[in-house]
Each structure stands twice: as structure tokens, then as C-alpha cells.
Amino acid sequence: MAMLSPAELAALIASPRRDVLSVALDIDPTKPEHQDEPPAWRIWLRNELRRLLSHLPGDTRRQAETSVERVRAFVDQERPPGRGLAIFAAAGLWDVRTLPVPLRNRVRYGRPDVLPLLWAADEYEPYGILAVNRERAMLIVAYLGGTALAGADRLELDTSHWRFAAGRPPSFTKAAGMGASRGVQRDTFEARVTEQLRRFWQGAAEAAAQWLQETGTHRLIIAGPEEAATAVRRLLPDAVQSRLIAVVPVRSDADVEEIHRATIPVALAEEHRRDRALVDDVVARAPGGAGAVAGLAPTLEALAREQVLTLVADPDVETSVMQCTRCGFVTAEAAAVCPVCGGAVEQTSLSAILPLLARRSGATLETVTGEAAATLRAHGGIGGILRYTVP
Known part of the structure; x- marks a missing residue:
């Protein structure tokens, strides 16, 4: 059992699928709430899966139900080792990862949601x-x-x-x-x-x-x-x-x-000292364009130009962006068609697309929590250190 690197998650990050049930769990057996039967994490998961299905439209819900039932059966029958559990389930896909550290409880349907794993790899860096x-x-x-x-x-x-x-x-x-x-x-x-x-x-x-x-x-x-x-x-x-x-x-x-x-x-x-120093650097340099950007729109634009060396994000910030279904261009602006290629666009979660954007632009993704996240949240919850600037 070991931590996962972005390279090990590359296939999930790059996957074009929109029908993946992604589950991230804190199953730490040393916590009192997880020592009862059933453990607290299993109760939370049942409720969250029920809530997820209730919010999906008809056809999508029917498609997701198969994966939901498979996940339910797995957690009812198995006793996964470790302190963190991640599951990615879809037709033809069953990917279970156990980790030596707890993950943030999270359930998503659509793109493979690897952000909790990347957050853990960053926060629990060995x-x-x-x-x-x-x-x-x-x-x-x-x-x-x-x-x-x-x-x-x-x-x-x-x-x-x-x-x-x-x-x-x-x-x-x-x-x-x-x-x-x-x-x-x-x-x-x-x-x-x-x-x-x-x-x-x-x-x-x-x-x-x-x-x-x-x-x-x-x-x-x-x-x-x-x-x-x-x-x-x-x-x-x-x-x-x-x-x-x-x-x-x-x-x-x-x-x-x-x-x-x-x-x-x-x-x-x-x-936490490193996180604060990184965010403080981004926030201080961004207003003058001195090698950094802050805010959703400026950061997405810099990612599109492959300017970003280090992408910094608060994993708890939930916002939607528009993505082209043809060329993959992502923008914070509302648009009927892609401004780059004229293709159709769809709304997607920033957290779901963020690892892919970082990988495409060659940026290192750093997620921050605590005081650093609070500071970054006041500037849109996202920013970056640039590898070069443009006039």
C-alpha cells in the first residue's frame, strides 16, 4: 500500500468518460466513529449515494444505478485495508485504490474525480x-x-x-x-x-x-x-x-x-508553512503580473497558453466552467459555442477538470488547505506561478 503519484493516475485524468462514479472515503479504523458496525463512513456513503441518484436526470440516473449498486455491494462485503479508499466505477471500469492515509469523503458522477487522490498525495507527501x-x-x-x-x-x-x-x-x-x-x-x-x-x-x-x-x-x-x-x-x-x-x-x-x-x-x-508561502507569493505577485496569476479567468487563460509552472488550488472551491467537447478548451465565460474552434460546449465542474488542465499544460498541481486555502479563496480559490510572462 503506497501513495499514488499523478503519473499513476494518468489514465483516469485523461479519460474522456462522463459516466464514472468516483468515491473517495476516510475509512481510518483508528477513529472511534469507524469502529462501530456499520462504521460511520459506510453510513455516510449510503446516504451520499442516495442523494447523488436523486439529483441525476432520468437517463443518467438509470445509467449510474448499476455502478452505485456495485459500490454498495463492495463496501458491504469487503473490509478494505488502509485508511483511505477510492473507487472508480462504470461500465467496463472497476478501479479500487487503498491508501495509507485518509481521503476526504466525496462522491461524484461524470468525469473521473481524482482530485481527492491528488490532494492526499500532496497533503500527505511522505x-x-x-x-x-x-x-x-x-x-x-x-x-x-x-x-x-x-x-x-x-x-x-x-x-x-x-x-x-x-x-x-x-x-x-x-x-x-x-x-x-x-x-x-x-x-x-x-x-x-x-x-x-x-x-x-x-x-x-x-x-x-x-x-x-x-x-x-x-x-x-x-x-x-x-x-x-x-x-x-x-x-x-x-x-x-x-x-x-x-x-x-x-x-x-x-x-x-x-x-x-x-x-x-x-x-x-x-x-502548512510551505502552503502559506506559496499562496502568499501568488497573491503578492499576481496584481502586477510579476510571474503569477490569481482568479479563475486569468488562471484558465494562462493554462491555455501553457504558462503555468505551478497550479495552486483550494480543493473545496466548487465552481462550474465551460468546456469544448471538440478541442477541450476551457473558459470561465458563459458561451454558446467554443471561442477557439466553434464546437459545442458543456458545463463541467472545475474540480473534475483541474487535474487534466494541469497535465495538459505541464503544470504541477498543488492543493492547499487551512490558512493558505482561506487566503486563496479570497482570490477565487485558484492561481499559479508562471514559467514565463507575456506583454
């Missing part, structure tokens, strides 16, 4: 936790809503070649804290331990840097006792120093869940 102490270096990949152990490596120092070690090699902690030796012998032993620790922590720092580069992970938190965590921070290669969010103190014997709980506030604060 971050690396390098947990270190004197005995171990453990690399954890974590999400704000869950934890998955990506790999762990425990370095046991073999002290059998050292003069004062006898019998079964002691743990690294015991070896480093031995008090039986005296004088020069003790100094030599401790010097060896210190050097071995430095090599161990340097190896941990370099391995974490390699993992960050290989996986494209942009955030790292170092967790551990002050001595170990500070040492690893200093040894982290320059190439990935900018990805370090913070050093979080945790007990030497902390388990994965305790480490994750200690890092959640730091990771969440960093995510």
Missing part, C-alpha cells in the same frame, strides 16, 4: 525519518496519517578483536560505556569507540542522503538522543541539507510509533 542512537540507524518513511517502515539497519559492533572484550560481544551501548579498563588501555578503547561511532553516524547520514535522492523525497527529520541526532545532522551531505526540516529529540529506546508521534507536529507545521 517524509523520511532518520532515527539514530548509539546502537542503531533506522530509516522510516512516514505520512502524516500513518507510518510504514521502509527499512532498518542495526549496526552491531564486533568488539571481539578489542583487547578487553571477552565472550559474547557486548552491545554497542555496553561497549561504549565499559568501565573495567584502566589508564592508556581505557583511553585507547574509548578512542576506538568514538571513531567507530563517528563512522557509524556518517554512514547513516550518507545512506539517508542516498535514499532521499533515489526516492525524490523532499523532507527529512532526524530523531534521536541529542548526541546522536546532532552528530548525524552535522555529517549530512551538503546536497541534502536543504531537505532537513528539523532535529527532534526522542528517547534512545523509542519505537516506530513513538518516533512518528513526535515528528507529526513538525511535519504538519512544515507542510
